[in-house]
Each structure stands twice: as structure tokens, then as C-alpha cells.
Amino acid sequence: MLWLLAAAGCEYTCGEEAIDVEFVPESLRTKIGCDTTLRLTFSPIEATDSKHLITIDAPIVRSLVDDLNATQTVGRAVPSHQPESVRDVSQRLFDEYTVDGGSVHLGGCTLEDRPILRVTYVDRSIGKARLCHHFINLTGEPIEESLVERLGLKQLVPLSRSIQVTDDQCVRWRHVGETAVEGLQQSAEVEVVLTTVVWCKYAEGKLAFVIKDATTSIAFSDWAQLFVDGSTKPPALACPSFPQGSCHLAATDDGEIVPIEAIATCSESGKRVIASDLETCNATGAKALPEFFSSCPASGVRVLRKVLVTCETCQQSVSPTSCELSQCSACRSxxxxxxxxxxxxxxxxxxxxxxxxxxxxxxxxxxxxxxxxxxxxxxxxxxxxxxxxxxxxxxxxxxxxxxxxxxxxxxxxxxxx
Ligand SMILES: [Zn+2]
Structure with missing residues (x-):
């Protein structure tokens, strides 16, 4: 109701039992038969005139809706709370990351107004008239209830900015709304009253990570409000060594930025490298770069070159694991x-x-x-x-x-x- 009044250009204050409309635009005064001010009450006892009691079928409500349908085809609104600037979103995203010895910044971000349709209809099928809202996307698919809640689609305010939409577009959206409600409930007792396009901010961009000379980036996209309230986490950085990804990033000594979980230290060189680049010594269990390894000619296992022993018979360098009494497995067999x-x-x-x-x-x-x-x-x-x-x-x-x-x-x- 408040949104409807605001959309019609009224100024008001809302109390617990009534809405005091302090200014009614001239064009509306004759249509709804009132003066410059108006008191609308929620309680039938207080109402002095049926026009001023707020019900679904109240003449004043109908007048406002008809006026809006006639002048604008669809209503236009935005959630009362949603991020308005890239900065509102970016800081929230940055907070999710830990970058060892480096930083994260935006490598580009756009905050775009994307439409969601709210179809308002009156349902009289259960006897008493009930006013309902049905939220859909532009193809008529319903929006999940949880997303409706998180995007704040139940607390709308009129659109104060101008977003260019053609008349044809508005007619199409209205048609999509009516069709969606018909598909929901085919009954003569269901009447679509109004379709409202709700403009929600959608964020899309890239996060850039810098550690010394190394750089990498991750793309992100979702409703801006979901990033701000934390229900959508920014994407984690993944790599083949740690496919599940992480928001804690670090750089290898070769200058590659990866999840910290994917980094390990070579036991021989002390170099910080991708864990999967290391081999495990079959004799000692130590992890090191392949350049420090040899294959045992007798058993084929890979061991650190420094732990190889000499077979007393063939005098080849072999793994200690394949040696018994100073003889390799070949010389024993x-x-x-x-x-x-x-x-x-x-x-x-x-x-x-x-x-x-x-x-x-x-x-x-x-x-x-x-x-x-x-x-x-x-x-x-x-x-x-x-x-x-x-x-x-x-x-x-x-x-x-x-x-x-x-x-x-x-x-x-x-x-x-
Ligand atoms: Zn041997």
C-alpha cells in the first residue's frame, strides 16, 4: 500500500493503525475523491468513510492501481535496501580473502540493474479475498522464496531514478506476469491486479590478486545483495593440486598464486612449490622435487638420490628398501x-x-x-x-x-x- 501511494506521488507518514497521507497529487484527487490530505486506517471501526478503509477492494486502492496501470503499464520499484555502489560490494568480497604477502583489488566490476517481475493478484478462491505476490524472472520462471527474502523483494520502494524501458517492453512484461499467474492457478476467482518490475543490482566482475610480481584473477557474478549479506561467498581460487579451492592464497617461489593448501616445501632445496610437483621418497617418505630422485634399477621404486646404497654384488646404486644383507633384489634372485x-x-x-x-x-x-x-x-x-x-x-x-x-x-x- 505504501509503495502504491509513493508510486502515485503521495507523501505520507505511516503509523500503527493508520496512514496519514499529507499530500495527494492534484491529478489523483478527483479520481479518488479526496482533498489534499487523507487518513487511511487499517481498522474498520475507525473508518469514517468506506473509501478510507484499506482493504483489497477499497475504492481508493482500486483507483490507485487503475491509475498506475493506465499511465505506466507496469509498476516500477526497487528493494528498500540493496547495495548502491561497487564499493559496497567490493569491500565485502575483499574481506573474504587472505593473501599472504600480497593484496586483492578489483580488476573490474559492474553493478547492473536487472529486472525481476512481481505479479500482484487477488485470490478469492478460499472465500475471503487474499492479496498475493508472485515473483518471476522475465521468462516467467518463479523466483525461489528464499531468494525473494534475501533480495528484500518484500520491502519495495518506488524507483526514484529513471531506467529506460520501452512501452512494448512493459506490455510484454505485463503479459508474462499474467500468463505466469494463470499457470499458477487457473480460476475465475484469481484476478491479476498489477505487474511491477523490480530493479535489483547484479554484480559482475573480476578480483585481481597480486603477490610481488605474481598476479592472478577470479571472475564473480551474482545478485549484489547476496554478496553483501554473505549468503553468496566469493569464489575460491582452485588449482589441480587443490581442486576444492581456497580463499587463503600464497605464491610459490616460482611466482604462481595458488591456494595455500596447494603449496609444500621441497625437503632438499627448501623451495616452496606446488605440492603435486613433489615426489615422495619410497625409503624415507620425504617429499622433494624430481631432480633429487633416482629410480632404483633393482626394484624400480623412486628414492632420493642421497639415500641410495651400493649393492655389494653388482655394485649398482639401489634403494635401501630393495637391499638385504647388502645385496639387491636382483642379486638375491x-x-x-x-x-x-x-x-x-x-x-x-x-x-x-x-x-x-x-x-x-x-x-x-x-x-x-x-x-x-x-x-x-x-x-x-x-x-x-x-x-x-x-x-x-x-x-x-x-x-x-x-x-x-x-x-x-x-x-x-x-x-x-
Ligand atoms: Zn646387486
Whole structure:
């Protein structure tokens, strides 16, 4: 009612039991049959004239509505409380973020008036006349009740600014409103009284984050009022390492701004990097950059290079987790091999004198063959590179001891070629 009076150009004060209209525009006075002032009461006992009692069907209410429909096609209103400036929204957004060693500012923001339609209708289907409001978007879809509450659509004031709308547009909106209510309740007892376009502020923009030389930005958009009352949180920054996102941001040493939860420190270099860029050492559990890692040739696991140990048999650098009694898993699992084995054939091709031995046992790592040749009394250990069959170790032993003695340079040709 107050909105209707204000929209018609009246000035008033509203008490608990009555509205005192202190000024009625001249054009309205004859239509509603009153003087320059008017008292409207909510109580039938106090009303001295049926015109001055506020009910849905009161002649004065009808006159005001008819006048508005005739002159403006649709009513125009705004929520009584909503953000009016970008600043109202931006400060609220900034407060949500913590930027370690940096700052957040607006990288552009617009506050646009977007229309929502309020269709006012009288429902007489339950006997007593009831005045209802139905809120819809421009395509006639209903606005959720919770959004109606949060946008303050139940406390409207007349639009004081001018927003350019064509007459055609107003007619279309009125039609959308009437159709929506018809779809809601098809009854002869439902009468659409008025469609009002409510202009709500919609915020759209980008937040820019700066930490030293690093920058990044996030786009945001929603009803401005929802950002201000906190029911819409500004978007969190996400990255593949922390897809759920966070509003607490920090920069890596390489100058990338990410959620702080996505940052970890390399145990070797002390560098702050994206956590997913770090590898975990299979032996110690430490997390470091891949450049500090090696693959164990015996077991294939990745370990920090500094924790590698030397296998006493093949003398390769292997993970401590694959070593037992100073022997790697390959050297512990030598298996009998015949000349038909393609690996053995390769070895005999390169080192034909190995053929003089009666039995061989072979094993391999990712990079080397480990071969032990046996005779009745003696043993020979041959470790060669798998790629080029280059000799890595040649040692001699006997069947009576596990010890190996390095072969002299002289023995190399005698034993192998
Ligand atoms: Zn070994």
C-alpha cells in the first residue's frame, strides 16, 4: 500500500493503525475523491468513510492501481535496501580473502540493474479475498522464496531514478506476469491486479590478486545483495593440486598464486612449490622435487638420490628398501639359465669364453645383467650394461666362499674373450 501511494506521488507518514497521507497529487484527487490530505486506517471501526478503509477492494486502492496501470503499464520499484555502489560490494568480497604477502583489488566490476517481475493478484478462491505476490524472472520462471527474502523483494520502494524501458517492453512484461499467474492457478476467482518490475543490482566482475610480481584473477557474478549479506561467498581460487579451492592464497617461489593448501616445501632445496610437483621418497617418505630422485634399477621404486646404497654384488646404486644383507633384489634372485635364453645368447655372442663354464645363473635389473658362471670349484661374476653389454664388473670366487675378488685387467680377455 505504501509503495502504491509513493508510486502515485503521495507523501505520507505511516503509523500503527493508520496512514496519514499529507499530500495527494492534484491529478489523483478527483479520481479518488479526496482533498489534499487523507487518513487511511487499517481498522474498520475507525473508518469514517468506506473509501478510507484499506482493504483489497477499497475504492481508493482500486483507483490507485487503475491509475498506475493506465499511465505506466507496469509498476516500477526497487528493494528498500540493496547495495548502491561497487564499493559496497567490493569491500565485502575483499574481506573474504587472505593473501599472504600480497593484496586483492578489483580488476573490474559492474553493478547492473536487472529486472525481476512481481505479479500482484487477488485470490478469492478460499472465500475471503487474499492479496498475493508472485515473483518471476522475465521468462516467467518463479523466483525461489528464499531468494525473494534475501533480495528484500518484500520491502519495495518506488524507483526514484529513471531506467529506460520501452512501452512494448512493459506490455510484454505485463503479459508474462499474467500468463505466469494463470499457470499458477487457473480460476475465475484469481484476478491479476498489477505487474511491477523490480530493479535489483547484479554484480559482475573480476578480483585481481597480486603477490610481488605474481598476479592472478577470479571472475564473480551474482545478485549484489547476496554478496553483501554473505549468503553468496566469493569464489575460491582452485588449482589441480587443490581442486576444492581456497580463499587463503600464497605464491610459490616460482611466482604462481595458488591456494595455500596447494603449496609444500621441497625437503632438499627448501623451495616452496606446488605440492603435486613433489615426489615422495619410497625409503624415507620425504617429499622433494624430481631432480633429487633416482629410480632404483633393482626394484624400480623412486628414492632420493642421497639415500641410495651400493649393492655389494653388482655394485649398482639401489634403494635401501630393495637391499638385504647388502645385496639387491636382483642379486638375491639369480636363476639358472640355459644357452637358449636370448639374454644368454647375447652375452655369449659378446663374451664367447663364457661358454667354457658349465652352468650359469642370471638375473637382471633395469640397467644391467648379473651373471654368475660356475664350474666344479670356481665361480665368476659378470655384471654388464644391458644396452651395450659393456663390462661393469668382473670378479672371481670359489664354491667355498661368498666372497668375490676383483679380476685383474689381464684376466678380462682370458676369461671372457
Ligand atoms: Zn646387486
Amino acid at each position: 639369480l636363476a639358472n639359465v640355459s644357452k637358449d635364453d636370448p639374454r644368454m645368447a647375447r652375452l655369449l655372442g659378446e663374451y664367447p669364453r663364457l661358454d667354457r663354464w658349465s652352468r650359469w645363473k642370471l638375473s637382471e635389473t633395469a640397467t644391467a645383467y648379473v651373471l654368475v658362471a660356475n664350474s666344479l670349484v670356481k665361480r665368476l661374476l659378470v655384471v654388464v650394461d644391458k644396452n651395450d653389454l659393456k663390462l661393469l664388473r668382473l670378479a672371481k670366487g670359489s664354491q667355498f666362499t661368498k666372497k668375490w675378488t676383483e679380476a685383474l685387467e689381464l684376466d678380462r680377455s682370458a676369461d671372457l674373450r
